[in-house]
Amino acid sequence: MKNDLKYIGKNIRAARKNKKLTIEILSELVGISESFLGTIERGESSLSIETLISICNALNISSDSIIMNRTEPLPAVADKKDTLLTMLNNASDAELDFLIDYIKFYRSRITF
Structure with a gap:
């Protein structure tokens, strides 16, 4: 489970940076704190499906691109x-x- 969280967090961080968004901006778009988003990206916190969907919507990516690192466009x-x-x-x-x-x-x- 810990490795899964690190994998998901790494993919969220990569997607955020690919979109050239700061943690501050993405956390505002998603409605979570910067510190919580940081712990998600480092794989230190789990996230709800609702939060995952909100992050993916804010980044305009599919959830499987985060979970499975799928890179095909939506x-x-x-x-x-x-x-x-x-x-x-x-x-x-x-x-x-x-x-x-x-x-x-x-x-x-x-x-x-």
Whole structure:
């Protein structure tokens, strides 16, 4: 059980860092204290299924990505990527150039 908690905590921490969120921000999104989230990430505390679901929802990931370290995107994300790829495949060179410039501009202004 202790190893399971460490494994789950490690995966939560990795997902949080991947989303570039601090413990403070994630704990606010989930509605738990920073210290409790820290103990979860270190595998020192167990968490309820409700807390696990809240963490996964806040990170926009599936619970099996935490429990089983599954890295495939959620179906909604996969659908969005498929839609975007279809649109890109049908775009003209001018549209592609515009989109590339727009994404570069957007990313330079927004922190994820």
